[in-house]
Amino acid sequence: MLVDKKKKREAEVPTSSLADIAFLILIFFLISSTMNVDKGVTLTLPGIEQEKKIKQKNISNILISAEGNVMFDEELVDIPVIREIVREKLLANENQIFSLKPVAETEYDVYIRVLDQLKQGGAKKISLAEPDF
Helix, strand or coil, X not given: CCCCCCCCCCCCCCCCCHHHHHHHHHHHHHHHCCCCCCCCCCCCCCCCCXXXXXXXXXXXXXXXXXXXXXXXXXXXXXXXXXXXXXXXXXXXXXXXXXXXXXXXXXXHHHHHHHHHHHHHCCCCCEEECCCEC
């Protein structure tokens, strides 16, 4: 008597559509996710207007050297002191404009620290002058 051997069935997962499913999941997550974007320094830029004459007493010049030294109205000052000077100037004259001018070799970190001190002091009118080359 012959005994028939039963064939064992092997379980298989169909992989032919696996690549399609992977791409669909990838596209779904790309479309539904959001990206965090750094905003950087927020500045309101003026529109195109005619040039206006400003009285020299309403302008404070801030110069930044390549070494990181800051001259505020022809006086050498430390960066943390700028906030208090700005507050005093704004109490004396609310129309005060602060003109910030670095040299081309000024480090970006120093430039941003000075700009932050102006903002913390309450300055609303800040003129960013083009660096000297």
